[in-house]
Amino acid sequence: MADLIITIALCVAVAIAYATAALIQARYAHLPVMELLRIPQFWVALALNGLGAALHVTSLAFGPLSLIQPLGVLTLVIAVPFAAATAKRKVTRLELQGMTNTVIGLAGLALLITTSGTTETLGSTELVALLVATVAVVGVLGALGNRPGASTLWEAIAGGAGYAVCSALCQTVVVTVGDEGLGVLLEPITIVAIIGIAVFAVAATLLTQRSYRNGLAAPLAVTNLVNPATATTIGVVLLGEHLATTPVEVVIAVVCALLAGLGVAQLARARDVVPGPAATAPREDVPAGA
Template sequence: MSAPITAVLLCAASAAGYAAAAVLQERLAQRPIGVLVRMPLWWLAIALNGVGAGLHVVALRYGPLSLVQPFGVLTLVLAVPVAAALAGHAVARIERRGIVLTVAGLVGILLVAGTTNGIAVLSTAQLLSLLMAAAVVLTTLGAWGAVPGSSVLWPATAAGVSFGVSSALTQTVAVRVTGEGLGALLDSTVAVAALAIAALSTAGTLFAQRSYRGGLGAPLAVSTLANPVAAATIGMLLLGEQITGGGAGALIAVAGAGAAAVGVSLLTRAQIDLRIPAPVAPQLSEPCPS
């Protein structure tokens, strides 16, 4: 089996693991974390997330990032229909349109995401700056999401950012360990990055869990979008990556972002429609017997 085909199969399996985890987390989303940690089903969701992440990392050994990363959108494509089937209803037309636009927009962004001739790693100064910036952004998003009545898309965005920063750190750790062996983990920069990966992955999972209280489609779309956008932003700001295609590539990225935003809006409307009970037709009273 060729390397690209192996990468594609691993990506599909990774997306299936993430999708199954998201469906389970959404079904348990109304329970507080103190209850969730005592539920085997929630730990199964965590395990599925771990399997998805592991398969994604392995896929990068068989295919380039430009091939592997776009397959992340399969998580959204798989999760929403499965969640609808388990809830006993079909995927609404507006949901299908939202999924198509979100996936198309995200693929457009990923196709012009910056690349470099080699795989760059973060320096110590860049790592510390990134962690401080991530802490500020995630704290702000978390605070906005904690306000009563606020949108569930705030914690969904925080989840995507957490996973995106974690991906950038994972690249640095993987490159250092591959080139220097396990002894690289004794380096302070690599050790801090490894600890930060664990912390960010945990934070991302908890943010995602909170976001699913409002349904699955829109929060999953937002986190799926925010993840690669955050990673690409880090690549361009810190690792010397650039948008490919020049001005045309920039226009594609803007158009993709617009399409994805419309898709998320449609998915949000779909979730609001599902929460509004259908009107009950008035029943005519039977005539009183004479």
């Protein structure tokens, strides 16, 4: 029980750090990378992301990856009202409906699609395979989002997948160091994992940064959907965890997934009805086939 309380407390702190960083990033999401580097607020956002990542890594010592990742939905709960407050307006009904549906859907998935089994680490072959697959998938999704007129949600999907892989790599490093001591940090495969964490963390940050250029809520919701879905897949396929659900629970989980998808669509449409200048911004459409 104590570990559960610590895990939840850390996840709340992570959500606050990530939500605040997302609000800052959204403000400058239209700028190219070289211009961003000259803006002090962007570095504050990076620092907050770093703090969130550090707290996230700490939480991995108290709970399994597949439990911690779904709690990322708290970022959405915090960020949407904060974004409205900074714009000096109320949360619209459509935003509230979208946020509520997304949160309920994600919470249902977190409760139903649980995993059990001992926490394992990625072996050398599994780690390399994960790195190669992630480079390919994130690269393709990022390219899709970079096309003229393309939905920013492609980049949100890529960012969510990148963050999930970072978490899996972090868990491997944390658990391995705990079992074998600090000396393992000098082993080649651990160095590869650490480099992978750094590369995917930067890539995911830049992808999510770009995904906010037409609005914060919808891409943030997508990232928080893709992140736990990818983490659960990694946990089941590579980390020795297994789904602990009955067929009835699987059906309910599908309904929850559809509800979360509806919430994302509502958050995307909310851009068209936000009062003030923001209403003229391009609409975020859900990418076809996503």
